[in-house]
Amino acid sequence: MFRGIRPLLRGSTYSGMLFAYCGALAGLPLLALAMLPALAWPSAPYGAQAALVLLFWAVLIGAVGLVRPVRRALIACARPLLRVPLPDPAAVPSGADRWRTPLWLLLHVVLGWAGALTSGVLVLMGITLPGGRLGAEAGLSLFGLSLRSDGGWRNWVLALGCLLLAAVVCGLVTGALRWLAPRLLGPSAGERLALLAEREQRLAERNRLAHELHDSIGHTLTATTIQAAVAGEVMSADPVAARAALRSIEKSARAALEDLDYVLGVLREEEAAETAPTRSLADLPDLLDRLRHAGAVLDVTLSGELAQVQGTLSRAAYRILQEGLTNALRHGADGPIGVRVAVLPDCLELAVVNGAGGGTRTGAFRTSGHGLPGLAERVRLLHGEIEVGPHGPRQWRLSVRLPVRVSA
Numbered sequence: 345m346f347r348g349i350r351p352l353l354r355g356s357t358y359s360g361m362l363f364a365y366c367g368a369l370a371g372l373p374l375l376a377l378a379m380l381p382a383l384a385w386p387s388a389p390y391g392a393q394a395a396l397v398l399l400f401w402a403v404l405i406g407a408v409g410l411v412r413p414v415r416r417a418l419i420a421c422a423r424p425l426l427r428v429p430l431p432d433p434a435a436v437p438s439g440a441d442r443w444r445t446p447l448w449l450l451l452h453v454v455l456g457w458a459g460a461l462t463s464g465v466l467v468l469m470g471i472t473l474p475g476g477r478l479g480a481e482a483g484l485s486l487f488g489l490s491l492r493s494d495g496g497w498r499n500w501v502l503a504l505g506c507l508l509l510a511a512v513v514c515g516l517v518t519g520a521l522r523w524l525a526p527r528l529l530g531p532s533a534g535e536r537l538a539l540l541a542e543r544e545q546r547l548a549e550r551n552r553l554a555h556e557l558h559d560s561i562g563h564t565l566t567a568t569t570i571q572a573a574v575a576g577e578v579m580s581a582d583p584v585a586a587r588a589a590l591r592s593i594e595k596s597a598r599a600a601l602e603d604l605d606y607v608l609g610v611l612r613e614e615e616a617a618e619t620a621p622t623r624s625l626a627d628l629p630d631l632l633d634r635l636r637h638a639g640a641v642l643d644v645t646l647s648g649e650l651a652q653v654q655g656t657l658s659r660a661a662y663r664i665l666q667e668g669l670t671n672a673l674r675h676g677a678d679g680p681i682g683v684r685v686a687v688l689p690d691c692l693e694l695a696v697v698n699g700a701g702g703g704t705r706t707g708a709f710r711t712s713g714h715g716l717p718g719l720a721e722r723v724r725l726l727h728g729e730i731e732v733g734p735h736g737p738r739q740w741r742l743s744v745r746l747p748v749r750v751s752a
Contacts (some may be wrong), residue, residue, distance in 0.1 A: 351519070353509045356427045360518030361459060363425035368456030374404040396694045404455055404587035410448030418448065419529050426518070448528035452521065463510040463620035470506035476621035492575050568593045569690045570638040625650045625685070628665065632683070635669060641680040648687025657748055660722055661694055667719055668696035668742040676740065687748070694744040697735055
């Protein structure tokens with residue numbers, strides 16, 4: 345029993361009825377225009393004039409519903425008053441979808457007028473019956489049972505019944521509008537496709553940012569940890585080298601903070617987010633210098649014009665080398681780390697070779713398990729090839745081959 349009357353106690357039921365009243369009021373100016381054909385045909389029967397007015401009124405309401413800003417306004421009002429989740433229109437409706445808004449507007453006006461007249465009469469009776477101002481002929485009929493008013497306590501019973509029925513009418517009208525809103529104001533087939541495409545784009549952007557953050561922050565933390573250990577060991581014996589290591593830590597941390605600020609700005613959907621850091625192969629010497637300050641011994645081989653590799657390919661190549669060198673620092677054995685970058689006429693070859701385990705750094709860092717899968721995904725998107733695994737009995741090799749068109 346209490347579940348049945350629960351909707352009548354909710355404020356959202358009456359805010360939905362307010363929304364219906366707004367529909368009724370919005371149709372009044374159009375009703376005045378709809379009377380013009382009847383006024384131009386004064387000799388017609390009353391029934392014909394009424395039918396002509398109603399028909400012309402419906403046509404005017406439908407025409408207003410074809411205006412796209414009207415749909416946006418209806419959605420904006422329906423969200424808070426009907427408490428229904430309705431996304432903004434994402435595409436211009438076409439075909440059958442174009443008629444959903446006029447149909448909604450017509451039903452909105454009809455339900456608004458029906459609800460307003462019915463609830464208004466019931467509330468008026470509920471207010472006036474206790475004072476006996478409607479006379480003894482007033483009555484209430486419900487489910488085949490009739491109760492006639494002859495004054496006294498029966499007027500109060502009828503008044504309470506009228507107010508209860510008015511609340512029920514509000515609940516029915518609001519429920520009907522809530523049922524219709526997702527079907528007529530909700531996203532059409534084209535809008536759903538646009539929303540899915542937008543969501544896919546956001547997920548792809550977040551996935552890219554996750555790769556960027558993993559590569560940048562992971563490399564920086566690895567390098568600064570090793571640099572801090574080196575600085576601590578040589579602080580007394582070689583203060584100059586210790587200061588150089590500390591400066592390298594500061595430089596690496598500043599670069600990582602730039603990446604972190606950008607990623608957080610995008611994730612917070614700030615319109616004023618800074619432009620994404622665009623480190624590329626041109627920044628490779630700085631990366632190698634920071635690793636040397638961290639105590640790494642590098643054997644670097646560069647061939648071809650790196651400056652001619654530009655755009656997405658250059659940025660991806662930098663991130664691939666950064667991740668490979670980070671893994672070498674974390675998990676490789678002591679010894680030189682081989683780095684090879686070759687720009688060929690049809691491809692870009694990258695390779696990082698390091699000792700396979702057994703060194704002092706092995707097991708010193710926890711791994712997330714996202715580094716190599718992220719690299720493989722990045723290479724796949726660039727239509728490249730990647731090989732990771734043992735290289736001889738005591739080495740580990742990361743090799744990547746990316747198709748390239750060298751700019752003139």
